Amino acid sequence: MRALRLAAFRAFYRLPFRWRRRLVRMGSVHYIVGAVTIVRDADAESPGRILLLRQPPGPGWSVPGGLLNRGERPIAGAARELAEETGIRLPIDRLRPATPNAVVHTGGRWVDMVFETEVPADAPLDPDEAEVHEAAWHPLDALPRLTGPTARLLAHYGIGPLKAEDD
Structure with missing residues (x-):
């Protein structure tokens, strides 16, 4: 041998x-790597609100994000996707890595790099109509139907229907 x-x-x-x-x-092993941003309302009182998007093809809501371009830094990809999908343009120093910063999905082949930021809810939203049907702020204690991957991702941060009961 x-x-x-x-x-x-x-x-x-x-x-x-x-x-x-x-x-x-x-x-x-090949990985799909994306970058997403959890955008919180900077002016909301407890429990707070997050910005969600309704995108094709499904009926659920998701956080702004997408795939990284070849050689693109995750934080730059998160800022680019946020701008493309919502019209909110932020410098990368306004985004901070979430904890945990990387979330592995579906059998370990899909990894999202997760960032957080706060934006006033009165910031103008200009969603890309080709990618986004609707962008809206939702209270953390009354979220709409989320996509499966979004619900699983947000659970890591104590948000949504799949969060641990002790949070």
């Missing part, structure tokens, strides 16, 4: 770099 393994590695390292890289990528 050891001789077979040695022969396989020798053959592998004789291949051109481009082919070796392709073989490694074919055998490696």
